[in-house]
Amino acid sequence: MATQSLHLDEIIKKKLNPEQLKEYNRIHYGRIDHCELNLQDSTLEAGKLHDFEVAAYSFNAAKEVRNPRLVKVGLIQHSIVLPTTEPIEKQRNAVFDKVKKIIETAASEGVQILCLQEAWYMPFFLCTREKEEWKEFAESADNGPSFEFLSELAKKYNLVIISPILENDNGVWWNTAVVIDENGNYVGKHRKNHLPSVGSFSETAYYLPGNTGHPVFDTKYAKIAVNICYGRHHALNWLMFGLNGAEIVFNPAATISEFGESFWGIEARNAAIANSYYTCSLNRVGTEDFTTRSTQKDISRSYYGSSYVTAPNGCRTPGLSRDRDGLLVVEMDLNLCRQVKDHWGFNMTGRLDMYAKELQEIYPTPNPL
Known part of the structure; x- marks a missing residue:
């Protein structure tokens, strides 16, 4: 078995005494106590049995005239299961089997909104610069294999599920996040706004930049939005989800160490601060090997x-x-969004009219042909 790579948290814990660790947590994480939640024995056993890590934390808001608006969110990161040379249907079904066990565990812990990683049911084959060979992974947003699979789980466990997929819409591909409600119904979708063409990340060769703008989905539990992977590098992308009313913005990703691991922990955190909402960043794990055909x-x-x-x-x-x-x-109290907005006054002092004017001057609307 390969040696596990230590996360920064584990490295720090090994080096600091308890008092030093508290001070580190205060400065780095913003609070001395991580506010860990107790997990059920069955959850810990499921993690051991199926070989996945489980961690749980909470964020509280100050007491006020409103009742707490508590919602419990679950993020799943995972590797693929079968070699990329296996038939595509077998690869997809193997991931379904793996993820189902984790979703069931999340549901047993009371999770209400669940988000999966970017292109979660497939290897991230975009580095191969091949398209036709992988076309079976592309599917319809509202009745494809992944939607049918997750719809049943959403309905069974009363979950809102965010499912980032490779969408095929009448032969045109999109990198899309599908939102499924707690009744298993299709709510809507967001297509990835910003596409990288950096190194082997040449996504423009596979699908188009999104045309859905910055939708916010008013679900049973919270107002949510999805900023897919590379979109986290664009501050205005985060801004628009906030202006449209998002309380939680998910950032499902598939990103490697050479592509910005040093600022992975910074961008979504900055966005949460700048826009007074919760951000949830999730990234796949594991090594994926390909041989181009x-x-x-x-x-x-x-x-x-x-x-x-x-x-x-x-x-x-x-x-x-x-x-x-x-x-x-x-577990998060959504009242904190309003409390932070009132404290910092970013909406009041934002001067968005000034920026809108200057952006219009820099990027004027093209004259109609």
Whole structure:
């Protein structure tokens, strides 16, 4: 068995005494206590049996005239199961089997909104620069294999589920996040706004930049939005979800160490602070190996997990493992969003009219043909 790569949290714990650790937590995480939640014995046993990490934390708001608005969120990070040379249907079904066990565990812990990682049911084959060979992974947003699979689980466990997929809409591909409600119904979708073309991340060769704007989904539990992977590098992308009323913004990703691990823990945290909402960042784990069919070139890519949640006041949870499947459960009081907005006054002092004017001057609307 390969040696596990230590997460930053584990490295720090090994080096500091209890008092030093408290001070580190205060400065780095924004609070001395991580506010860990107790997990059921059955949850811990499920993690051991199926080999996934489980961690749970909470964020509270100050007492006020409103009742607490508590919602429990679950993030799942995982690796693929079968080699990428296996038939596509077998690869997908193997991931379904793995993820189902983690979803069932999340449901047993009272999770109400669950988010899966970017393109969760498939290897991230975009590095191969091949498209036709992988077309069976592309599916309809509202009746594809992943929707049918998750719809049953959503209905069974009263879950709102965010399912990032590779969407095929009449032959056109999109990187899409599908929202399924607690009755198993299709609510809507968001298509990835910003596509990288950096190194082997040449996503523009596979699908188009999103055309759905910045939708916010008013679910039973919270107003949620999805900022898919590379979109986290664009501050205005985060801003628009906030202006449209999001209370929680999810950032499902598939990103490797060479592509910004040093600022993985910064961007979504900054967005939570700047926009007074919760951010939930999740990234896949494991190594995926490919041999391109046209050139017989070998490609290997490793993902670093480290999923975490940040509250609107800037406090954040520790991250999950860099190399293990994991479930992160976070209970959050949505009243904190309003409290932080009132405290900092960013909406009142934002001067958005000034920026709108200057952006219009820099990027004027093209004259109609």
